[in-house]
Amino acid sequence: MAEALLNTMGQGRFRAYSAGSHPTGKVNSFAIEKVQSSKYSTDSLRSKNWDEFATSDAPKMDFIITVCDTAAGEVCPVWPGQPISAHWGFEDPAAVEGTDDEKRRAFDKVFRLMTNRVRLFVNLSFGILDQTAIKRELLNIGKTDAAE
Template sequence: MTMDTPFNVLFLCTGNSARSVIAEALMNKEGAGRFKAYSAGSMPTGRVNPHVRPIVESCGFQLTDFRSKSWEEFAKPGAPALDFIFTVCDNAAGEVCPIWPGQPMTAHWGVPDPAAVEGSEAQIGAAFAEAARLLGNRIRLFLNLPLASLDRMSLQARLREIGERADQASSAQ
Protein backbone atom coordinates (compact mmCIF):
# COMPACT_ATOMS: atom_id res chain seq x y z
CA MET A 1 0.00 0.00 0.00
CA THR A 2 1.32 3.40 -0.90
CA MET A 3 0.49 6.80 0.51
CA ASP A 4 0.42 8.64 -2.84
CA THR A 5 -3.34 9.16 -2.80
CA PRO A 6 -5.72 9.18 0.15
CA PHE A 7 -7.10 5.82 1.22
CA ASN A 8 -10.89 5.52 0.96
CA VAL A 9 -12.55 4.10 4.07
CA LEU A 10 -16.20 3.07 4.35
CA PHE A 11 -17.88 2.64 7.74
CA LEU A 12 -20.98 0.44 7.67
CA CYS A 13 -23.87 0.11 10.06
CA THR A 14 -27.45 -0.94 9.61
CA GLY A 15 -29.19 2.46 9.83
CA ASN A 16 -26.29 4.80 8.97
CA SER A 17 -27.66 7.31 11.45
CA ALA A 18 -25.18 7.33 14.36
CA ARG A 19 -22.08 5.10 14.73
CA SER A 20 -21.03 5.00 11.09
CA VAL A 21 -21.57 8.76 10.73
CA ILE A 22 -19.52 9.41 13.88
CA ALA A 23 -16.73 7.20 12.49
CA GLU A 24 -16.85 9.02 9.15
CA ALA A 25 -16.44 12.40 10.86
CA LEU A 26 -13.67 11.19 13.17
CA MET A 27 -11.70 9.56 10.34
CA ASN A 28 -12.00 12.59 8.10
CA LYS A 29 -10.69 14.79 10.92
CA GLU A 30 -8.00 12.47 12.30
CA GLY A 31 -6.94 11.15 8.89
CA ALA A 32 -5.79 14.66 7.97
CA GLY A 33 -6.04 14.16 4.21
CA ARG A 34 -4.36 10.73 4.23
CA PHE A 35 -7.82 9.12 4.40
CA LYS A 36 -11.22 9.96 2.94
CA ALA A 37 -14.03 8.42 4.96
CA TYR A 38 -17.58 7.61 3.98
CA SER A 39 -20.47 5.93 5.77
CA ALA A 40 -23.47 3.91 4.68
CA GLY A 41 -26.05 1.45 5.93
CA SER A 42 -27.67 -1.78 4.87
CA MET A 43 -31.10 -0.36 5.76
CA PRO A 44 -30.54 3.39 6.10
CA THR A 45 -32.97 5.30 8.28
CA GLY A 46 -32.91 8.25 5.89
CA ARG A 47 -31.83 10.68 8.62
CA VAL A 48 -28.81 11.30 10.79
CA ASN A 49 -29.55 11.09 14.52
CA PRO A 50 -29.55 14.64 15.96
CA HIS A 51 -27.44 13.49 18.94
CA VAL A 52 -24.53 13.15 16.49
CA ARG A 53 -24.43 16.94 16.07
CA PRO A 54 -22.03 17.83 18.91
CA ILE A 55 -19.60 15.11 17.84
CA VAL A 56 -19.43 16.08 14.17
CA GLU A 57 -19.26 19.76 15.11
CA SER A 58 -16.29 19.04 17.40
CA CYS A 59 -14.63 17.55 14.30
CA GLY A 60 -15.21 20.77 12.36
CA PHE A 61 -18.23 19.62 10.36
CA GLN A 62 -21.92 20.48 10.28
CA LEU A 63 -24.65 17.89 10.72
CA THR A 64 -25.85 18.79 7.21
CA ASP A 65 -22.50 17.53 5.85
CA PHE A 66 -23.79 13.98 6.47
CA ARG A 67 -26.71 11.95 5.20
CA SER A 68 -28.05 8.47 5.81
CA LYS A 69 -27.50 6.42 2.65
CA SER A 70 -27.45 2.85 1.37
CA TRP A 71 -24.28 0.86 1.04
CA GLU A 72 -25.43 0.09 -2.51
CA GLU A 73 -24.13 3.56 -3.49
CA PHE A 74 -20.60 2.29 -2.93
CA ALA A 75 -21.02 -0.90 -4.95
CA LYS A 76 -22.11 0.90 -8.14
CA PRO A 77 -19.90 1.89 -11.06
CA GLY A 78 -18.38 5.32 -10.48
CA ALA A 79 -18.31 4.94 -6.70
CA PRO A 80 -15.03 5.68 -4.93
CA ALA A 81 -12.63 2.73 -4.99
CA LEU A 82 -12.60 1.51 -1.40
CA ASP A 83 -9.41 0.49 0.38
CA PHE A 84 -10.91 -0.35 3.78
CA ILE A 85 -14.40 -1.25 5.01
CA PHE A 86 -15.26 -1.42 8.70
CA THR A 87 -18.57 -2.59 10.13
CA VAL A 88 -19.33 -0.78 13.37
CA CYS A 89 -22.49 -2.61 14.40
CA ASP A 90 -23.02 -6.31 14.95
CA ASN A 91 -26.09 -6.48 12.69
CA ALA A 92 -24.24 -5.11 9.65
CA ALA A 93 -21.31 -7.45 10.33
CA GLY A 94 -23.62 -10.44 9.99
CA GLU A 95 -25.36 -9.30 6.81
CA VAL A 96 -24.49 -10.30 3.29
CA CYS A 97 -22.67 -7.29 1.87
CA PRO A 98 -22.57 -6.18 -1.73
CA ILE A 99 -19.58 -7.20 -3.82
CA TRP A 100 -17.03 -4.46 -3.32
CA PRO A 101 -14.84 -3.69 -6.35
CA GLY A 102 -11.10 -3.85 -5.73
CA GLN A 103 -11.13 -6.28 -2.80
CA PRO A 104 -10.89 -3.76 0.06
CA MET A 105 -9.56 -4.84 3.45
CA THR A 106 -12.39 -5.44 5.91
CA ALA A 107 -12.81 -5.77 9.67
CA HIS A 108 -15.52 -5.61 12.29
CA TRP A 109 -15.18 -2.84 14.89
CA GLY A 110 -18.46 -3.30 16.78
CA VAL A 111 -19.61 -0.53 19.10
CA PRO A 112 -22.83 -0.48 21.17
CA ASP A 113 -25.62 1.53 19.53
CA PRO A 114 -26.02 4.88 21.30
CA ALA A 115 -29.29 5.45 19.43
CA ALA A 116 -30.80 2.50 21.33
CA VAL A 117 -30.16 4.13 24.72
CA GLU A 118 -33.25 5.39 26.52
CA GLY A 119 -33.20 7.82 29.38
CA SER A 120 -32.43 11.44 30.07
CA GLU A 121 -30.72 13.71 27.56
CA ALA A 122 -27.58 13.41 29.71
CA GLN A 123 -27.67 9.59 29.55
CA ILE A 124 -28.22 9.62 25.80
CA GLY A 125 -25.49 12.21 25.32
CA ALA A 126 -23.12 10.07 27.41
CA ALA A 127 -23.88 7.03 25.22
CA PHE A 128 -23.06 9.00 22.07
CA ALA A 129 -19.86 10.35 23.65
CA GLU A 130 -18.85 6.80 24.62
CA ALA A 131 -19.47 5.54 21.07
CA ALA A 132 -17.29 8.38 19.76
CA ARG A 133 -14.57 7.52 22.29
CA LEU A 134 -14.56 3.84 21.30
CA LEU A 135 -14.54 4.61 17.58
CA GLY A 136 -11.85 7.25 18.09
CA ASN A 137 -9.65 4.67 19.87
CA ARG A 138 -9.96 2.28 16.95
CA ILE A 139 -9.36 4.98 14.35
CA ARG A 140 -6.24 6.26 16.10
CA LEU A 141 -4.84 2.72 16.36
CA PHE A 142 -5.56 2.24 12.66
CA LEU A 143 -3.95 5.56 11.71
CA ASN A 144 -0.78 4.57 13.57
CA LEU A 145 -0.33 1.31 11.64
CA PRO A 146 2.70 1.26 9.33
CA LEU A 147 0.53 0.65 6.25
CA ALA A 148 3.36 0.87 3.74
CA SER A 149 5.39 -1.84 5.47
CA LEU A 150 2.69 -4.41 6.25
CA ASP A 151 1.84 -7.21 3.84
CA ARG A 152 -1.86 -7.82 3.16
CA MET A 153 -2.22 -10.76 5.58
CA SER A 154 -0.46 -8.93 8.42
CA LEU A 155 -2.53 -5.82 7.84
CA GLN A 156 -5.76 -7.86 7.84
CA ALA A 157 -4.77 -9.43 11.16
CA ARG A 158 -4.00 -6.02 12.67
CA LEU A 159 -7.34 -4.59 11.49
CA ARG A 160 -9.23 -7.44 13.15
CA GLU A 161 -7.14 -7.09 16.29
CA ILE A 162 -8.08 -3.42 16.57
CA GLY A 163 -11.75 -4.38 16.61
CA GLU A 164 -11.21 -7.14 19.14
CA ARG A 165 -8.74 -5.52 21.53
CA ALA A 166 -9.01 -1.73 21.26
CA ASP A 167 -11.28 -1.45 24.29
CA GLN A 168 -9.13 -3.76 26.41
CA ALA A 169 -6.06 -1.68 25.68
CA SER A 170 -7.78 1.64 26.39
CA SER A 171 -9.38 0.44 29.63
CA ALA A 172 -6.02 -0.83 30.94
CA GLN A 173 -4.50 2.65 30.71
Template sequence: MSDRVYNALFLCTGNSARSILAEAILQSEGQGRFRAYSAGSNPAGKVHPYSLDLLKIMGHPIEGLRSKNWDEFSGAEAPRLDFVFTVCDNAAGETCPVWPGQPMTAHWGIADPAAVTGSEAEKRAAFAEAYRMMFNRISLFLALPLESIDQMSLQNRLREIGAEKAEV
Protein backbone atom coordinates (compact mmCIF):
# COMPACT_ATOMS: atom_id res chain seq x y z
CA MET A 1 0.00 0.00 0.00
CA SER A 2 1.38 3.38 -0.98
CA ASP A 3 1.70 6.22 1.52
CA ARG A 4 1.15 8.75 -1.25
CA VAL A 5 -1.36 11.51 -0.60
CA TYR A 6 -3.24 12.64 -3.72
CA ASN A 7 -4.41 16.22 -4.26
CA ALA A 8 -7.86 16.69 -5.81
CA LEU A 9 -9.51 19.95 -6.82
CA PHE A 10 -13.26 20.31 -7.41
CA LEU A 11 -14.31 23.21 -9.62
CA CYS A 12 -17.58 25.03 -9.98
CA THR A 13 -18.52 28.53 -10.99
CA GLY A 14 -19.54 29.98 -7.61
CA ASN A 15 -17.72 27.59 -5.24
CA SER A 16 -20.53 27.81 -2.70
CA ALA A 17 -22.37 24.48 -2.95
CA ARG A 18 -21.40 21.48 -5.14
CA SER A 19 -17.63 21.91 -5.11
CA ILE A 20 -17.68 22.68 -1.39
CA LEU A 21 -19.70 19.51 -0.72
CA ALA A 22 -17.20 17.50 -2.77
CA GLU A 23 -14.21 19.01 -0.98
CA ALA A 24 -15.63 18.15 2.45
CA ILE A 25 -16.72 14.64 1.44
CA LEU A 26 -13.39 13.64 -0.11
CA GLN A 27 -11.39 15.23 2.68
CA SER A 28 -13.15 13.12 5.31
CA GLU A 29 -13.92 9.94 3.34
CA GLY A 30 -10.46 9.83 1.77
CA GLN A 31 -9.08 8.91 5.20
CA GLY A 32 -5.77 10.70 4.77
CA ARG A 33 -5.14 9.37 1.23
CA PHE A 34 -6.43 12.62 -0.28
CA ARG A 35 -6.09 16.32 0.26
CA ALA A 36 -9.25 17.88 -1.18
CA TYR A 37 -9.72 21.44 -2.40
CA SER A 38 -12.44 23.40 -4.15
CA ALA A 39 -12.56 26.63 -6.11
CA GLY A 40 -14.65 28.59 -8.58
CA SER A 41 -14.15 30.58 -11.74
CA ASN A 42 -16.38 33.33 -10.33
CA PRO A 43 -16.57 32.60 -6.60
CA ALA A 44 -19.63 33.72 -4.66
CA GLY A 45 -17.43 34.88 -1.79
CA LYS A 46 -19.24 32.78 0.80
CA VAL A 47 -20.28 29.19 1.25
CA HIS A 48 -24.02 28.62 0.93
CA PRO A 49 -25.50 28.14 4.43
CA TYR A 50 -27.42 25.03 3.32
CA SER A 51 -24.11 23.44 2.30
CA LEU A 52 -22.67 24.07 5.74
CA ASP A 53 -25.83 22.86 7.51
CA LEU A 54 -25.90 19.64 5.50
CA LEU A 55 -22.22 18.91 5.96
CA LYS A 56 -22.57 19.35 9.73
CA ILE A 57 -25.59 17.04 9.80
CA MET A 58 -23.65 14.42 7.81
CA GLY A 59 -20.73 14.63 10.23
CA HIS A 60 -18.18 16.39 8.02
CA PRO A 61 -15.89 19.07 9.45
CA ILE A 62 -16.62 22.50 8.01
CA GLU A 63 -13.72 24.46 9.49
CA GLY A 64 -11.70 26.18 6.80
CA LEU A 65 -14.29 25.81 4.04
CA ARG A 66 -14.50 29.01 2.03
CA SER A 67 -15.43 30.23 -1.43
CA LYS A 68 -12.24 30.91 -3.39
CA ASN A 69 -11.01 31.66 -6.89
CA TRP A 70 -9.42 28.90 -8.93
CA ASP A 71 -6.39 31.15 -9.52
CA GLU A 72 -5.21 30.09 -6.03
CA PHE A 73 -4.44 26.67 -7.52
CA SER A 74 -2.60 27.72 -10.68
CA GLY A 75 0.41 29.63 -9.34
CA ALA A 76 3.89 28.52 -8.38
CA GLU A 77 2.87 28.20 -4.72
CA ALA A 78 -0.14 26.02 -5.51
CA PRO A 79 -0.22 22.35 -4.54
CA ARG A 80 0.68 19.84 -7.28
CA LEU A 81 -2.69 18.48 -8.38
CA ASP A 82 -3.35 14.85 -9.24
CA PHE A 83 -7.05 15.19 -10.11
CA VAL A 84 -9.28 18.09 -11.19
CA PHE A 85 -13.04 17.54 -11.37
CA THR A 86 -15.56 20.01 -12.74
CA VAL A 87 -18.91 19.57 -11.01
CA CYS A 88 -20.96 22.12 -12.92
CA ASP A 89 -21.52 22.48 -16.64
CA ASN A 90 -20.41 26.12 -16.73
CA ALA A 91 -16.97 25.38 -15.27
CA ALA A 92 -16.57 22.42 -17.63
CA GLY A 93 -16.95 24.73 -20.61
CA GLU A 94 -14.66 27.49 -19.39
CA THR A 95 -11.02 27.86 -20.24
CA CYS A 96 -9.24 26.69 -17.12
CA PRO A 97 -5.85 27.80 -15.88
CA VAL A 98 -2.87 25.50 -16.30
CA TRP A 99 -2.80 23.25 -13.26
CA PRO A 100 0.51 22.31 -11.66
CA GLY A 101 1.30 18.61 -12.00
CA GLN A 102 -0.63 17.83 -15.21
CA PRO A 103 -3.59 16.31 -13.32
CA MET A 104 -6.16 13.91 -14.67
CA THR A 105 -9.43 15.68 -15.32
CA ALA A 106 -13.06 14.62 -15.48
CA HIS A 107 -16.46 16.24 -15.55
CA TRP A 108 -18.85 15.12 -12.79
CA GLY A 109 -21.75 17.48 -13.48
CA ILE A 110 -24.47 17.83 -10.88
CA ALA A 111 -27.43 20.22 -10.93
CA ASP A 112 -26.87 23.37 -8.90
CA PRO A 113 -28.85 23.12 -5.66
CA ALA A 114 -28.30 26.83 -5.00
CA ALA A 115 -30.34 27.63 -8.13
CA VAL A 116 -33.44 25.75 -6.94
CA THR A 117 -36.48 27.88 -6.17
CA GLY A 118 -39.44 26.93 -4.06
CA SER A 119 -40.00 26.20 -0.42
CA GLU A 120 -37.18 25.78 2.08
CA ALA A 121 -37.88 22.04 2.11
CA GLU A 122 -37.51 21.87 -1.70
CA LYS A 123 -34.25 23.82 -1.57
CA ARG A 124 -32.83 21.63 1.20
CA ALA A 125 -33.92 18.52 -0.72
CA ALA A 126 -31.91 19.75 -3.71
CA PHE A 127 -28.83 20.10 -1.52
CA ALA A 128 -29.40 16.61 -0.11
CA GLU A 129 -29.66 15.19 -3.63
CA ALA A 130 -26.46 16.95 -4.74
CA TYR A 131 -24.72 15.59 -1.64
CA ARG A 132 -25.98 12.05 -2.31
CA MET A 133 -24.82 12.09 -5.91
CA MET A 134 -21.41 13.53 -5.00
CA PHE A 135 -20.96 11.09 -2.11
CA ASN A 136 -21.72 8.15 -4.41
CA ARG A 137 -19.29 9.35 -7.09
CA ILE A 138 -16.56 9.93 -4.55
CA SER A 139 -17.18 6.47 -3.09
CA LEU A 140 -16.67 4.96 -6.56
CA PHE A 141 -13.53 7.05 -7.00
CA LEU A 142 -12.13 5.92 -3.64
CA ALA A 143 -12.64 2.28 -4.62
CA LEU A 144 -10.31 2.61 -7.62
CA PRO A 145 -6.87 0.99 -7.26
CA LEU A 146 -5.02 4.24 -8.00
CA GLU A 147 -1.54 2.84 -7.36
CA SER A 148 -1.88 -0.06 -9.81
CA ILE A 149 -4.17 1.15 -12.60
CA ASP A 150 -2.66 2.54 -15.80
CA GLN A 151 -3.23 6.18 -16.76
CA MET A 152 -5.54 5.50 -19.72
CA SER A 153 -7.76 3.13 -17.77
CA LEU A 154 -7.90 5.52 -14.84
CA GLN A 155 -8.86 8.47 -17.05
CA ASN A 156 -11.63 6.42 -18.67
CA ARG A 157 -12.92 5.26 -15.28
CA LEU A 158 -12.99 8.84 -13.95
CA ARG A 159 -15.17 9.85 -16.90
CA GLU A 160 -17.44 6.84 -16.37
CA ILE A 161 -17.94 7.83 -12.72
CA GLY A 162 -19.12 11.26 -13.88
CA ALA A 163 -21.72 9.57 -16.08
CA GLU A 164 -23.04 7.37 -13.24
CA LYS A 165 -26.60 8.05 -12.16
CA ALA A 166 -25.32 7.74 -8.57
CA GLU A 167 -27.86 5.15 -7.51
CA VAL A 168 -27.20 3.40 -4.23
Protein backbone atom coordinates (compact mmCIF):
# COMPACT_ATOMS: atom_id res chain seq x y z
CA MET A 1 0.00 0.00 0.00
CA ALA A 2 2.85 2.38 0.83
CA GLU A 3 4.43 1.82 -2.59
CA ALA A 4 1.19 2.72 -4.39
CA LEU A 5 0.55 5.72 -2.13
CA LEU A 6 3.99 7.25 -2.56
CA ASN A 7 4.17 6.60 -6.29
CA THR A 8 0.77 8.26 -6.73
CA MET A 9 0.92 11.08 -4.19
CA GLY A 10 4.53 11.87 -5.10
CA GLN A 11 3.35 12.85 -8.61
CA GLY A 12 6.48 11.54 -10.31
CA ARG A 13 8.95 13.05 -7.81
CA PHE A 14 9.57 9.66 -6.20
CA ARG A 15 9.84 6.05 -7.29
CA ALA A 16 8.84 3.84 -4.38
CA TYR A 17 9.40 0.14 -3.93
CA SER A 18 7.90 -2.02 -1.23
CA ALA A 19 9.66 -5.13 -0.03
CA GLY A 20 9.83 -7.30 3.03
CA SER A 21 12.11 -9.64 4.92
CA HIS A 22 9.73 -12.59 4.52
CA PRO A 23 7.56 -12.02 1.43
CA THR A 24 4.71 -14.45 0.85
CA GLY A 25 5.07 -14.52 -2.92
CA LYS A 26 1.87 -12.58 -3.58
CA VAL A 27 0.46 -9.19 -2.64
CA ASN A 28 -2.30 -9.49 -0.05
CA SER A 29 -5.70 -9.40 -1.74
CA PHE A 30 -7.08 -6.97 0.88
CA ALA A 31 -4.19 -4.58 0.16
CA ILE A 32 -4.90 -4.79 -3.58
CA GLU A 33 -8.60 -4.20 -2.94
CA LYS A 34 -7.85 -1.14 -0.78
CA VAL A 35 -5.43 0.39 -3.28
CA GLN A 36 -7.85 -0.20 -6.18
CA SER A 37 -10.76 1.30 -4.24
CA SER A 38 -8.68 4.48 -3.90
CA LYS A 39 -8.16 4.56 -7.68
CA TYR A 40 -4.40 4.06 -7.34
CA SER A 41 -2.57 1.81 -9.75
CA THR A 42 -1.72 -1.75 -8.73
CA ASP A 43 -0.03 -2.60 -12.04
CA SER A 44 3.54 -2.69 -10.73
CA LEU A 45 2.80 -4.18 -7.31
CA ARG A 46 4.38 -7.56 -6.59
CA SER A 47 5.72 -9.42 -3.59
CA LYS A 48 9.46 -8.65 -3.20
CA ASN A 49 12.23 -9.58 -0.81
CA TRP A 50 14.19 -6.59 0.46
CA ASP A 51 17.46 -8.33 -0.46
CA GLU A 52 16.59 -7.43 -4.07
CA PHE A 53 17.33 -3.79 -3.19
CA ALA A 54 20.57 -4.37 -1.29
CA THR A 55 22.66 -5.32 -4.31
CA SER A 56 25.07 -3.04 -6.16
CA ASP A 57 22.87 -3.07 -9.30
CA ALA A 58 19.64 -2.24 -7.43
CA PRO A 59 17.85 1.08 -7.97
CA LYS A 60 19.46 3.87 -5.94
CA MET A 61 17.53 4.52 -2.75
CA ASP A 62 17.45 7.95 -1.17
CA PHE A 63 15.15 6.85 1.66
CA ILE A 64 14.39 3.57 3.39
CA ILE A 65 11.23 3.65 5.46
CA THR A 66 10.23 0.52 7.31
CA VAL A 67 6.50 0.34 8.00
CA CYS A 68 5.76 -2.97 9.67
CA ASP A 69 5.94 -2.95 13.47
CA THR A 70 7.85 -6.23 13.41
CA ALA A 71 10.48 -4.75 11.08
CA ALA A 72 11.68 -2.38 13.80
CA GLY A 73 13.38 -5.28 15.57
CA GLU A 74 14.86 -6.89 12.47
CA VAL A 75 18.36 -6.38 11.14
CA CYS A 76 17.98 -4.66 7.79
CA PRO A 77 20.39 -5.16 4.91
CA VAL A 78 23.13 -2.62 4.35
CA TRP A 79 21.67 -0.40 1.65
CA PRO A 80 24.03 0.87 -1.06
CA GLY A 81 24.55 4.64 -1.02
CA GLN A 82 23.66 5.18 2.65
CA PRO A 83 20.03 6.33 2.20
CA ILE A 84 18.24 8.20 4.98
CA SER A 85 16.24 5.70 6.99
CA ALA A 86 13.33 5.88 9.41
CA HIS A 87 10.74 3.59 10.93
CA TRP A 88 7.02 4.36 10.57
CA GLY A 89 5.53 1.46 12.48
CA PHE A 90 2.07 0.21 11.65
CA GLU A 91 0.30 -2.86 12.94
CA ASP A 92 0.46 -5.49 10.22
CA PRO A 93 -3.09 -5.68 8.84
CA ALA A 94 -2.26 -8.99 7.17
CA ALA A 95 -1.80 -10.50 10.63
CA VAL A 96 -5.39 -9.73 11.64
CA GLU A 97 -7.52 -12.81 12.10
CA GLY A 98 -11.26 -12.74 11.83
CA THR A 99 -13.94 -12.09 9.27
CA ASP A 100 -13.26 -10.45 5.93
CA ASP A 101 -14.93 -7.29 7.26
CA GLU A 102 -12.59 -7.23 10.26
CA LYS A 103 -9.61 -7.68 7.93
CA ARG A 104 -10.87 -4.88 5.66
CA ARG A 105 -11.21 -2.56 8.66
CA ALA A 106 -7.59 -3.30 9.62
CA PHE A 107 -6.41 -2.48 6.09
CA ASP A 108 -8.59 0.66 6.04
CA LYS A 109 -7.05 1.89 9.29
CA VAL A 110 -3.45 1.33 8.16
CA PHE A 111 -4.19 2.84 4.74
CA ARG A 112 -5.55 6.04 6.39
CA LEU A 113 -2.48 6.32 8.63
CA MET A 114 -0.10 5.65 5.73
CA THR A 115 -1.91 8.21 3.58
CA ASN A 116 -1.45 10.85 6.26
CA ARG A 117 2.25 10.12 6.69
CA VAL A 118 2.94 9.94 2.95
CA ARG A 119 1.14 13.29 2.50
CA LEU A 120 3.44 14.84 5.12
CA PHE A 121 6.49 13.25 3.45
CA VAL A 122 5.74 14.41 -0.10
CA ASN A 123 5.16 17.94 1.17
CA LEU A 124 8.57 18.27 2.83
CA SER A 125 10.79 21.02 1.45
CA PHE A 126 13.55 18.72 0.23
CA GLY A 127 15.27 21.54 -1.65
CA ILE A 128 16.02 23.54 1.50
CA LEU A 129 16.43 20.82 4.14
CA ASP A 130 19.80 19.21 4.82
CA GLN A 131 20.11 15.46 5.49
CA THR A 132 19.97 15.89 9.26
CA ALA A 133 16.76 17.91 9.03
CA ILE A 134 15.20 15.43 6.60
CA LYS A 135 16.06 12.55 8.94
CA ARG A 136 14.49 14.44 11.86
CA GLU A 137 11.35 15.13 9.81
CA LEU A 138 11.08 11.47 8.74
CA LEU A 139 11.31 10.36 12.37
CA ASN A 140 8.65 12.92 13.38
CA ILE A 141 6.34 11.77 10.59
CA GLY A 142 6.68 8.24 11.96
CA LYS A 143 5.10 9.45 15.20
CA THR A 144 2.10 11.03 13.44
CA ASP A 145 -1.22 9.27 13.87
CA ALA A 146 -3.59 12.18 13.20
CA ALA A 147 -5.66 10.21 10.68
CA GLU A 148 -6.96 7.72 13.27
